[in-house]
Amino acid sequence: MGDAAQALEQVWRDQWGRLLALLVAQYRRLDLAEDGLAEAFEAAVRTWAADGIPTNPAAWLLTAARRRVLDRLRAEAVAARKEPLLAVDAEVSQRAARVMADPGGLVEDERLRLVFLCAHPALERSAASALTLRLVLGVPTEDVARLFLVSRPTMAARLTRAKRRLAASGAPFRVPSPGELPGRLATLAEVVYLAFTAGYAPGSGPDVVRVAVAGEAIRLTRLLRELLPGDPVLDLLLALMLLQHSRRDARADADGLPILLPDQDRQRWHHDEISEALFVLAPYVGRPVAGREGSYLAQALIAAEHATAPTAADTRWDRIAGHYAELESLAPSPVVTLNRAVAVAEADGPRAGLSLLEGLDDRMPESHRLPAVRAELLARAGDTDGARTAYERAISLCGNDAERRHLVSRLEELKG
Template sequence: MRTDDDEVRRTVESVWRIESGRLIAGLARSTGDVGLAEELAQDALVAALEQWPGSGVPRNPGAWLTTVAKRRAVDGWRRRERLDDRYAAIAHHLEQELGDDDPARVAQEPIGDDLLRLVFVACHPVLPQPARVALTLKLLGGLSTEEIARAFLVPPATMAQRIVRAKRTLSAAGVPFEVPERTEFPERLASVLEVVYLIFNEGYAATAGEDWIRPDLCREALRLGRVLAELTPREPEVHGLVALMEFQASRLRARTAPDGSPILLQDQDRARWDRILIRRGVAALARGDELRTSRRPPVSRGPYALQAAIAACHATAPTAAATDWEEIVALYGALAELRPSAVVELNRAVALSMAYGPAAGLEVVDRLTIDGALASYHLLPSVRADLLQRLGRTAEARQEFERAAAMTSNERERELLLARAGECL
């Protein structure tokens, strides 16, 4: 029975988003080459676009893609006049894997280890940070180069070059397709978590462009985080990151007005917050805490778990006025001890102002201004402006809001800051 071409194409795209990470991971295990694995996966995708409109969508599309990718690899290499030893060995291995070419058997192969290996390869420290982000979205998210380029506001050609260079770098460095040794695991896992959170943050508060938020990126990062939690269920910080993203994502619907303009936290309609995501965040945070305390000796909360605990204070408060700001001050203090940074201090200053008055926060902000570490960070004058406005120093506040507006690259945020400057009369 033939299926409508447009419907089949949409189905192929949906299957690709779901299955591409598993498909590439399995092929990378077989070939030992991530770049080659992606090429084979793309060949299978093309075959699906060509064949499914006529034959219909197979009952197990992921297994179909895997089988076709492996078969095409074997056929292509066997046709070469001169096979080098490496490709001959791969072809022989793939033929053994294919066996009777039964998609049902392929579907039963374990994929968890392969996916975890692919995560660590895509986020390998040998790559610069932007390349890790791009490669992760390409290999594990199933996003097209054009979609990734659009999300990060760079030309598609630039993003394509970034991805190609990343794969070449991995190949040249001989990065093995494996989970790192236990001694390397914490550092390598930290790189993975950093990449996932960078993707989420770009969606939650876009650094540039016309949109203040990009929900698609938030959803993709949250999906990757949940997958990682399934693959590394005994790692407390993974659950901490997932909890943090669940809490932050719960507010997405309330963060913008119908016209796309930003709505600040204290002004948001909490009835629009997603209670299911909040409950998931509470559960993930509790799971991470359980894993920490069950270890011998118990370990302290990591940076993502501490940030998740801060987000939980907001997410579980019935009103803005009911927020436990003193607890948030304490949590930021713990975070500052663990990961001291000027940005953490700026956030602690906001919490201090809410718990003990704007003068307490302004004292910290003024020290940061003198220090100069955040000289190019637009949120420093933005926070300072807010504190000055609350203290009645409106002329100074107006200047700071205008300075912050001139520094941001996000158009929606610039409009908000200029509007707040206009209120300082």
């Protein structure tokens, strides 16, 4: 990949949501903002390769996107008939000027407003979550589809319907009032956790982890906690994400291949984040909780068991399996069952884990992780032929380059 393409990909990952939020704040048109920014990125592919990478890539893209939005507004005659839509209040103007000078200092408030816009009550929770992933964080539609266990065309259609419904609702671009916030919490929590998952376990691309995306989800959670201090859902969600994100620097080797949890260098974990997470989690341990709070607590307790084990051999898999069983009763899903199977296999042997995988194929037809887990457990159980077949299936479904290379290496080991 050339320098221009690499720079553009980096700006996409780091700045897409920020730039889109600024455009929506200025023009109050989500559809035009998204189209204008996408067209600016397309123009950058051609221009940067020929003329070189601009000194301020984000500012270049913002200027190009604004031009395209204004062109569309003129074409629609909006500039003549709806002049107020083009008026930018003094605060937004000042922030835009600061962005042009320092794109890394983009104001958090606009991005948070965009999150609330996507999580508007006019949308179903799943649609709001998917739209936030796509628009705020720039997660590819293919990866959003994988998170929801649907095909790419299905997700593309859902996103289109969600944008149309949002536009028709006349949803305001603002942070809700304090009285509105509690009613939006369930959607917001799901949004940020799915955003974190998109960074922690990306379904496609070259990376084992997209640190910027996962870090942005944590940042958004911190902002939401400032708006709703002491809320159990946000406390538990922050603890869970910090515990998982603390391992980011140990999850891939120098060649970009994933390092499995038992083989990670625990000295490279971010122990300050683990300590913060355990502090936030402590008041909830042993406290009876249910519903969404209970599901986040169970997941956080699982992550805490991994984070506090001095070595892989010291991991208390029986406790982890128990927490997964509780999680499955609170928030049943094929992904939870899959993860429980891994824990049960560690605690009680591969055959016990394999028995929990029965019936999951119809519920996870597009997921490479199901056949990958099955392959590993079959290999441990001594069924080499079955493991090879499962690895071949996993490789055919895997869209993440690093994970695919790992699966290929495991298959080659079995063939050898």
